[in-house]
Amino acid sequence: MDIKNGRTVKGINFVDLRDAGDPVELAEIYAQTGADELVFLDISATEEGRRTMADMVLRVAEKVNIPFTVGGGISSVEDVDILLHNGADKVSINSSAVKNPQLINDLVAKFGSQCIVVAIDAKQIDGQWVVHLVGGKVPTKLNLFDWAKEVEQRGAGEILFTSMDHDGTKDGFANEALAKLSTELNIPIIASGGAGKIQHFTDTFLKGKADAALAASVFHFKEIEIKDLKEELKRNNIPVRI
Amino acid sequence: MKIVIINYGAGNIQSIKFAIQRLGYEAVLSSDKEEILAADKVIFPGVGEAGSAMGKLKDSGLHLLIPQLKQPVLGICLGMQLMCKATEEGNTSGLGIFEVNAVKFSNKVKVPQIGWNQIAKFDSVLFNGVSENEYIYMVHSFYVPICKDTIAVTNYDLDYSAALQKNNFYGTQFHPEKSSLVGERILRNFLEVV
Structure with a gap:
């Protein structure tokens, strides 16, 4: 929201x-x-x-x-x-972590890893995943995977990854990048950006190896009912609370 | 009924107060020894890092008071782990109520575990009316192995204690205050049945 x-x-x-x-x-x-x-x-x-x-x-x-x-x-x-x-x-x-990465360490030391999520917005430029700020408008020099690893090393408990290339397209999540993140890191990865239909969620768990999936408009506009979504995930043997 | 949530500067205690309020009761946040001793039910929360949480308990002398309480006490998440002998987190000694140590998950799984997981093998009235394999909300990096005080089991990396009980002391690794209707039932059981 x-x-x-x-x-x-x-x-x-x-x-x-x-x-x-x-x-x-x-x-x-x-x-x-x-x-x-x-x-x-x-x-x-x-x-x-x-x-x-x-x-x-x-x-x-x-x-x-x-x-x-x-x-x-x-x-x-x-x-x-x-x-x-x-x-x-x-x-x-998000932006404050890029501008001052030490903030992640400070927050983790004070409050614990479990409550510190680092959100990363990225899009592909010439085949490279580049971290962006201000809702995807401002590119940084950071590579998605390098930054994600640094975020993990600094103690973040979760990463919320939004692909700006997929966000708003309703064409599915960035499963290739997600799978790479999920495999290379040892903290949970939340997939965001691109949800349009139920199949996209199944794909992001099975192909993108995401630990959780986030969506807004498909729920806000009732294009997908959470109950239907969860039943379909369960049919695909994805562990889900019903 | 007088319900006290021990306030020692550890984490998200408003949520527990609100969850109790949704059940129709009022809870008081307190670090006052007399007030805690006079309570019918005591909740011992905990979010954050074990070493600093234990330090805060020692600063206020609550580490001596809690193990002597005679009324039902419910430790939640880190609260439960601090009721053990010790935890690997910050190599901290605990309150020694449960004869077991909290240890870290292996690197075979993602740490922390954040999200919903299932609980089963209930052995306490705390779980009255809760079906086996219901989902509850967990957020933690350290776990308590199965032991003689285990009253519910969950699995992540391996089977371990989702809840503990010894005499009047109860502990849940999960957050009942964040576990939807199942969590509300467990909290209600602690307030009304235990």
């Missing part, structure tokens, strides 16, 4: 919501309908928006009985302290 000033901003089309912009109500519905975990991404990028996000985290923790991760604009130990204290299970950092 993308959150701006405490409200869900795009890609939500639940007709049965009383308040279409309320992330807490949407989170409750997802928890009840079988989502295993929720991710909230703050795109406010203002001081006030951040404070609103911390309040939203508290309200989500009050209502929701499954784990959730909060990301977006986190750049210090203090930022993380507030979010975890308010009930987030994990935080995800």
Whole structure:
């Protein structure tokens, strides 16, 4: 869920919501309908928006009985302290880790690996997977696989990998890159970007060797029901909570 | 019923307070010895690194109080591991309630284990009404091997303890407060049946 000033901003089309912009109500519905975990991404990028996000985290923790991760604009130990204290299970950092990799070590030392997710956005340029910032707009000098290994060595507990080449295409996840990440690293890899149909999820677990898969619009627009998705995964012998 | 969640500066305790609230009870966060002693039920949470968590317990003297409690105590995740003799994490000694040590997963599996896993082989009222092989939420790098206090088993890398019990002391490696309806049932059992 993308959150701006405490409200869900795009890609939500639940007709049965009383308040279409309320992330807490949407989170409750997802928890009840079988989502295993929720991710909230703050795109406010203002001081006030951040404070609103911390309040939203508290309200989500009050209502929701499954784990959730909060990301977006986190750049210090203090930022993380507030979010975890308010009930987030994990935080995800992206640009701030690229700009200051030591932040990963500092967060892990203070809060433990298990709650520190590093999100990596990357796309292919001349056959190389290049890490990008600002939602894929700004290229860095970092290679995806090198950066992912560094992130692991610095103690991150999970990697959330979004392929900017696949995001929004609804044409499937970046399974080749995912399989390489999953094989070369010893921490869980979450696949993101490209989900369009149920088969894509089956593929990303079997071919991409992903440990988890993230999607937004296919669920928000009810193109895929979580129940149907999980039943199909189970039919393919992928361990899944039903 | 007076429920106290021991507050010693370790991790995500709001979630436990809220989970108890969803069951219709109120829990108090406290590090006050008198308040903990007076509770009907005590919850001993823990998220983070074992060495620093144990250090905080020692700073406040709670490491001496907890093993002497007579009312039901539920350790969650790191809380359960700290109730053991010792843990490999930071080579830390524990509270010594359970006669077993927490050890690290091998590198044959991804560490930490993060996500949903199944529990089975129940041997306690804590699991009343819970079906074998139900899913619960786990986040950890160290585990407690099967031992005489094991009351539920799970598997990752190998079979190990998903929950422990000795007298009035209970521990779950998983997070009942994050384990959807199954977790709520287990928490309810701790509050109402144990």
